[in-house]
Every structure is written in C-alpha cells, then in structure tokens.
Amino acid sequence: MRIHLAADHAGFELKTVLAAHLARAGHDVIDHGADTYDPDDDYPAVCLAAAEAVVSDAGSLGVVIGGSGNGEQIAANKVRGVRAALAWSPATATLARQHNDANVVAIGARQHAEAEAVALVEAFLAEPFSGDERHQRRIEQVAAYENPAT
Numbered sequence: 001m002r003i004h005l006a007a008d009h010a011g012f013e014l015k016t017v018l019a020a021h022l023a024r025a026g027h028d029v030i031d032h033g034a035d036t037y038d039p040d041d042d043y044p045a046v047c048l049a050a051a052e053a054v055v056s057d058a059g060s061l062g063v064v065i066g067g068s069g070n071g072e073q074i075a076a077n078k079v080r081g082v083r084a085a086l087a088w089s090p091a092t093a094t095l096a097r098q099h100n101d102a103n104v105v106a107i108g109a110r111q112h113a114e115a116e117a118v119a120l121v122e123a124f125l126a127e128p129f130s131g132d133e134r135h136q137r138r139i140e141q142v143a144a145y146e147n148p149a150t
C-alpha cells in the first residue's frame with residue numbers, strides 16, 4: 001500500500017521511525033515533509049500536501065503526525081475528500097477505518113511511546129472499511145455537505 005506521511009517538528013522523529021518501519025513492511029512510503037528537523041516549523045503545509053496526495057492517489061492512506069495530532073487532523077480535513085481521524089488508542093485507530101473509512105490518521109507523537117504510536121498506525125492500516133450500510137450512509141451525508149452540488 002502507498003502511505004503518504006507528514007509531520008511537523010513534534011512528529012519528526014516518529015515520522016522517521018515510521019517511514020523506515022512501513023518501508024520494511026513492504027509499503028510504498030512517500031514523505032511529504034518536514035524534510036529536516038526545525039523546532040519552529042508549522043504543520044499545515046506538510047499535512048495539506050499529504051492529504052492532497054491521498055485524495056489524488058486512489059487506494060492510498062495518509063499518516064499525519066504532530067505533538068497532539070489535533071492540528072494535523074484539522075488541516076488534513078480541510079482537503080476535500082479527506083476523512084482524517086485522530087487515533088489515540090487501538091480501538092480508535094481500528095474504528096476510524098471500520099466505521100468511518102478514514103483515509104488519513106492523525107497521531108500525537110507526544111502522547112504515546114514510540115512503539116505504541118507505531119502500533120496505532122499499524123492497526124489503522126490493517127483494518128478495512130466494514131462497508132456496512134449505516135456507516136456508508138453517514139459518510140455520504142458528510143460528503144454531501146462537503147460537495148453541495150453533487
């Protein structure tokens with residue numbers, strides 16, 4: 001699977017670890033930055049880039065990382081077609097795919113030990129969307145708000 005990654009300074013170290021981990025697991029990892037550690041950098045541009053890449057790359061998923069994951073999730077969700085979920089436990093990571101067909105997961109690198117954060121991403125990537133009618137219906141209701149002309 002192709003995975004689009006992005007992180008600000010707070011998620012930079014975890015992004016480096018994740019990129020290597022996911023590549024070892026056979027994923028095609030595309031890193032949208034930050035390219036270097038800068039303690040004063042900002043998350044929006046890199047998260048928006050990763051989110052846009054997910055939308056234009058069918059079947060791919062995205063991972064955006066910051067200190068809390070909150071701003072990263074907010075930024076990613078500004079991109080039309082993105083359903084970004086903040087995963088903070090194995091259940092929220094899994095449910096993001098199962099119930100919400102989330103195509104981007106946001107992770108707060110300062111909220112988890114490294115192994116825990118990696119496990120959240122793995123849980124997210126491994127879980128398929130259930131396809132259940134009730135979940136599809138709700139996703140379509142949000143999409144209709146996002147795309148009023150359709």
Ligand SMILES: O=C[C@H](O)[C@H](O)[C@H](O)COP(=O)(O)O
Nearest residue numbers: 010066067068069070071072
């Ligand atoms: O929601 C935003 C993210 O958690 C940022 O990574 C965080 O706000 C960065 O904090 P600071 O600039 O204090 O390192």
